[in-house]
Amino acid sequence: MNLTETRWWHDLMHGIVGPRSGGARIIIDSEDASTGVGKTGLAVYLALMLCRAFDYELQQEDMTLSGAEYLERWRDHPGAEQPSVLILDELGGAGAGQARRAMSNQNVDLSNAWQLMRKKRIVSIVTLPHWSKADKSLRKQADYRLWCLREPIGYFRPYKVGATFSKGNVQTTGYDDVDRIRFPDLDSNDSPAYAYLSSLKDDLLQSGYFDADKLQEDGEEEDDDGTLTEHDKQRIKTMASESNATQEQIAAAFDVDRSTVSKIKNDAL
Numbered sequence: 001m002n003l004t005e006t007r008w009w010h011d012l013m014h015g016i017v018g019p020r021s022g023g024a025r026i027i028i029d030s031e032d033a034s035t036g037v038g039k040t041g042l043a044v045y046l047a048l049m050l051c052r053a054f055d056y057e058l059q060q061e062d063m064t065l066s067g068a069e070y071l072e073r074w075r076d077h078p079g080a081e082q083p084s085v086l087i088l089d090e091l092g093g094a095g096a097g098q099a100r101r102a103m104s105n106q107n108v109d110l111s112n113a114w115q116l117m118r119k120k121r122i123v124s125i126v127t128l129p130h131w132s133k134a135d136k137s138l139r140k141q142a143d144y145r146l147w148c149l150r151e152p153i154g155y156f157r158p159y160k161v162g163a164t165f166s167k168g169n170v171q172t173t174g175y176d177d178v179d180r181i182r183f184p185d186l187d188s189n190d191s192p193a194y195a196y197l198s199s200l201k202d203d204l205l206q207s208g209y210f211d212a213d214k215l216q217e218d219g220e221e222e223d224d225d226g227t228l229t230e231h232d233k234q235r236i237k238t239m240a241s242e243s244n245a246t247q248e249q250i251a252a253a254f255d256v257d258r259s260t261v262s263k264i265k266n267d268a269l
Contacts, residue, residue, distance in 0.1 A: 001177075001178050001181065003049065003183070004049070006158070006175065006177060006181060007178070008144070008158035008160075008175050008178070012024055012123075012143075012144065013053065015143070016083050016123065017053075017083070021121065022121060023120055023121045023122040023123055023124065024124070024143045024144065025114050025124050025126075025141055025142045025143050026046070026123065026124065026125045026142070026143065026144045026145075026146060027091075027126055027127075027128070027134060027139070027142045027144070027145050027146070027161075028043055028125065028126065028128075028145075028146045028148065028156075029127070029128055029130050029131045029145065029146075029148070030130070030147065030148040030149075030150065031148065031150040032150055033129035033130040034129075034148075036153075037148040037149065037150055037153050038148055038153060038185070039127040039128075039148050040127055040194065040197055040201075041183065041184070041186040041187060041191075041194060042146060042148060042156055042183050043087050043089060043197075044063075044186055044193045044194045044197065045183045045184060045186060046125060046146075046183075047062075047085045047087055047123075047193070048191075048193065050123055051085055054083040054084065054085070056083065056084050056085060058085060059246050059248070060196055060246075060248055061073050061076075061248065061258075062084075062085060062086050062087060063086075063087040063089065063193060063197050064087070064088060065088070065089050065090050065197075065200050065204055067109075070086060070110075071110065071113060072262070073086060074086060074124075077120055077122055078120070079120060080119060080120070080121055082121065083121040083123065084121065084122050085122070085123045085125065086122055086123070086124050086125070087125045087127075087197070088124065088126040088127075089126075089127050089197050089201070090127060090128065090201065091133070091134055091138075110135070110138060111137040111138060111141065114141045115141065126138075139161070139170055140168075140170050142161045143161055144159065144160060144161060145158075145159040145161055146158055149180060154183060154184070154185060155180040155182050156180065156183065157174065157179070157180055158175055158181065159172035159175075160172065160173045160175070228254065228256065228264075232254060233264055235254075236250060236254060236261055236264045236265070237264060237265060239253075240264070240265040241265065247261045247262060247265075
């Protein structure tokens, strides 16, 4: 069955473009916490399908491994007038949203962002090996869990996330109209979005940190904005805060790294 013909897809879209006009929180994990079953590919495929439905253009900044970058991009996203999409890949494994960091400031910020998702109408897609690795508050606020099958690769089962009536315990409910849904192999299809996320993971592995926030911080420290005049820095601040230009577009205009734009923008706050 085609993805867009399933009850799950209609549930998802009804919550976003129907009377509720909200966002959605989707956790993608895998059978037996298996690797190599296409979790990132499913996240990108779903994001692209949603962007097409919303008439929203997915940017590189909308895909990250860093909780800090996710929260920054969340603040930059449109309001209730425009549904949009964010991907936080490798939740837990890349340092963000880990269950063992339940009381960390970032986990609290992520939880608060998810609570306010309706006002932003953001569809947030996160991936991790098994959803028990995610902070409990994030699991309780999730709307859907997509479970990638180990065999055959390229299929997932959708589940609606809810809570028990008496104690509020998290529970998942499957859909009876479809046993599994197929999604394409974006790696073989040379998807630019998939390739970008893969490059982020390669950089993280080579860094030896296994924490995307630390890698981002080091990248910002190494950026050299000494060649920029104060006038240029002020122009960057203005463009970042008042225009629709992306950080990537601003970086290209001033011949600097995107992290330099982010640093200058944050210094202005």
